[in-house]
Amino acid sequence: MAELMTSEELDQFERKWKTIFTIFAVVLAGALLDHLLRSPHGVEALWCYSLGAFGLIVCLWAASKLRDAARHDAVIGGVELLGEDLSIGDSDD
Numbered sequence: 001m002a003e004l005m006t007s008e009e010l011d012q013f014e015r016k017w018k019t020i021f022t023i024f025a026v027v028l029a030g031a032l033l034d035h036l037l038r039s040p041h042g043v044e045a046l047w048c049y050s051l052g053a054f055g056l057i058v059c060l061w062a063a064s065k066l067r068d069a070a071r072h073d074a075v076i077g078g079v080e081l082l083g084e085d086l087s088i089g090d091s092d093d
Contacts, residue, residue: 014066021062021071028055032078 005013031052034040040048056079063071 017062017065021059021066024055024058024062025075027051028059028075028078031055032081036081 031048034048035052056075059075060072063069063075
């Protein structure tokens with residue numbers, strides 16, 4: 001049977017998962033920036049994609065633990081950037 005948390009335990013729980021979310025959101029953002037700005041190849045791409053995927057999974061897990069739909073949507077929105085064309089355009093534009 002589930003126990004109810006005291007106010008202090010709830011604060012600790014939220015602080016822990018918000019910290020985890022923040023750390024892995026920074027990892028995910030770094031991987032996305034590296035992918036979008038530098039287009040890594042070879043082993044560097046493997047590390048970039050692996051760290052990004054791990055950051056994505058942990059961020060989504062932390063958002064579900066916090067039951068925070070805004071954090072979940074923000075992570076998904078960040079990943080959707082991969083489908084966007086962020087190039088500066090052709091010279092004949």
